Amino acid sequence: MLQLYSNIKTRRLELEMTQSELAEKMGYADKSMIAKIEKGTVDLPQSKIIAFAKALQTTPGKLMGLIENEPEIPVPTNIYPIELKRFPMLGKIACGKPKYANEDRESYIMAGTNIKADFCLRASGDSMINARILDGDIVFIRKQDMVENGEIAAVITNDNSEATLKRVFYYPEKSLLILKPENPAYEDFIFQNEELNEVHILGKAIAFQSDVR
Known part of the structure; x- marks a missing residue:
């Protein structure tokens, strides 16, 4: 499971996303939660892994290091990301x-x-x-x-x-x-x-x- 937490951090950095921005997307009120997760000190249930994959624009399999060459799913051109706030x-x-x-x-x-x-x-x-x-x-x-x-x-x-x-x-x-x-x-x-x-x-x-x- 340590690979999962490392991959979350790696993917976040690839997207040039801050920990605070990722916390916002995940609905965490505590901004330090992302730092704890990336250090592997928090266990994530399957539902959270799926949510992280969506927030990081990837798949649960890639985050968990299970699939190296999973084909990308094309994103429809008429779907736009929604920026969220609380x-x-x-x-x-x-x-x-x-x-x-x-x-x-x-x-x-x-x-x-x-x-x-x-x-x-x-x-x-x-x-x-x-x-x-x-x-x-x-x-x-x-x-x-x-x-x-x-x-x-x-x-x-x-x-x-x-x-x-x-x-x-x-x-x-x-x-x-x-x-x-x-x-x-x-x-x-x-x-x-x-x-x-x-x-x-x-x-x-x-x-x-x-x-x-």
């Missing part, structure tokens, strides 16, 4: 009845660097299905205190103890805020006058990540 996961956000937005800063989601967001939340419920946001989807949020009318936002209500994901419509001349679901089975949330003090917009929903169903 987004902090702040907990669940309700699509239906508001729920407590617990800030679980130990969790992260890996997604493309083209997503200009500050954090993400996992949707629960079905009140945003007409916006194609389904139960379990990851919604990426860009921090901002206000959004344009009709935009979808993550909103804290009830003295910052509950959160919901809705389309926002604000009419300052009427001191009126309406949070509208994207499902006719649900009613609007309406806040007026002093009730506006109970509402705080966390940010604008700019993207979501959904599993193939």
